[in-house]
Amino acid sequence: MSWLGPWLEQTARARSEAGLRRALRPREAADPLVDLASNDYLGLARDPRVVEAGADALRTWGAGSTGSRLVTGSTRLHAQLEDELAAFTGTAAALVFSSGYTANLGAVAALSGRGALVVSDVAAHASLVDAARLSRARVEVARCSDPDAVDRVLAARDEARALVLIDGVDSVDGRIAPLAALHAVCRARDAVLVVDDAHGLGVRGPGGRGTVAEAGLAGAPDLVQTATLSKSLGSQGGVVLAGRAVVEHLVDAARPFIFDTGLAPAAVGAALAALGVVRDEPERVAALHTAAAAVAASARAAAPRLEVPAPTAAMVPVVLGDPDVAVAAAAACAEYGLRAGCFRPPSVRPGTSRLRLTARADLGADELALVDQVLHKVLGTLVALR
Template sequence: MNGRWHTWLAERAAVRESGGLRRTLRPRRPDEDLLDLAGNDYLGLSRHPAVVAAAEAAARRWGAGAGASRLVTGSLELHAELEAGLAGFMGQPAALALSTGYHANLAAVTALVDRDCLVVSDAHVHASLVDAVRLSRAEVVIVRHNDLAGASSALASAGDRRALVVVESVYSVLGDAAPLADLAALVTAYDAMLLVDEAHGLGVAGQDGRGLVHAQGLAGRPDVLVTATLSKALGAQGGAVLGGHDLVEHLVNTARPFIFDTGLAPAAAGAARAALELVRGDPSLPARVRERMQALAGALDVPPVAGAVLSVPMPSPLVALEAQAAARAEGVLVGCFRPPSVPDGVSRLRITVGGGIPDAEWARAADTVGRVVKEYGAPASDA
């Protein structure tokens, strides 16, 4: 690497280090004696025997990979079964499975809007939606978080252009919910469309974990499009776009993240399908997460949330790292969100309420988190 590039990389690294913003990879061992309150395996299904067995069976039957893009030979019967199951569970006419949730958001946005469209985006949407909007080349208006008046004003400026409102049902940092019913009324009034990312809603929020779109009576509406991931509550890998049959047909023919990507791996598809059946058959799974969330939110003195993620402000990025390390020293993993991962710039501990953790271990983990937050937490500054 030449001197100019080497100097630039060294300068960027020094800035990250001085601000407490350096990230490192820390590979996990399969036998680590740590309680995971940092990941996204909300229901504890990634290691459920039925889910693991389904992944193994799918790999033995179909192979390690799909072998091609979906439009060549990479569409498997397994994909069709998964898509039908997702659509039925979430109350949607049709679904299209992709290799990641990131791809699902890229596919949905870039296939629907172009430079002649307007996108109205909540300020707190996930990076995959931010990137999708950038790639679409559409004009974008970013409105303050959950600001209905701002969204209405932006839609009013669309004129004759097609307009898409982009939100999450449950936001990944603060854990709060979008005002979906009000947003749906707005897109109806302005002849627009609403895209709702249910990544943190599927399997946890709404009736039996069917998500907030379903809970608000919006499932199946032609002006409400849903994306989801299979890597959180379902404990597998992959993503999906759900909506009308005409929408899915359009994506199959125009969405580059779908057309030019190898199909979802059989093991992931089989695991997700098995996990979906477990959630469908046992409503106590999402109910347990909500009960634990309510109790832990009260203990930490933070607002309860719509999903499984509690967000606790920290005074600075460095203090957040210290708090995370203190919890780990007691055998509990918690997340640590620092800029630029937090939309408002405030560093936080991100605590996942794990429904799959046994009661005694959950009690110990909750006690540890409570003591760490009491020691390190403080009113947040502009960290």
């Protein structure tokens, strides 16, 4: 008898007992719930201009890119998107990947390797963690939000090459990384700073240009910025933004770029249109922050005993502690018409399971009123039971 069945059963049982089983819940195209769980921060995934641009690219180029970027998978649309992303963020060059995850894997592994040091933030996104593991470099985990801690690690190294990995905006609590101070440490210690700006592009910085631009570091030669096209741009895919020599190196050496099929033309066309909207309508960024502040105020009023920080990005974390309580809270929100994100370990530390409410720029007054009503019902009941 194979070990597989008993092992899977035992593993599933352990997860159930810890409140950590997960399940897919397919939604309908016409979802009746008010959405505070998605990453569609600027409300562009269904914007008619974005949808039509994706459909036009589909009709023009076909359903797939037909190959890797180095064979047949690079279209003129890909090149145009890379040029416009670089111009928008103030970077010399850009390289589009099939996802933000593969962009991080490709950039970190190709720029490090044996004989290098990778300093990974203790709260880094899973894609950065996996990139560090796959890099074959020596990996040190540090609190990279503390530049002094990073300085100590870099000062003690023997390796000539070093990368420091951090999220520009923390994906769970919205904390903004101290990029200017961190970059100063990296420059003094001859290290390269890699910033995953998945939750910063379209959210932070002048006109939504991201945390790197906000820190005054756009175009810095010793900084690499990655981002996803699936959040503020409402499409799919990932990008590395860096100096031209870095991008040329990734074309030669980044395995997730070389061996992966290119991003589908429809996603490229949609991302291009979305980028144009962000560029032409910077008021969407302001609207997002206004909506996030309203959601946080509702959560704070509904459960004054819980700490709900003032949001600095799109996400509003409501820490409930126990994973079963967080799951129950998300389910109760859905019953009342609100889709809320639910984060449990390993996405967050044990004991910090939470609702992660994500605001959108297109939330209207009626939707925000419903959010307020539902949070008062659900959070008020949960806090009373605690």
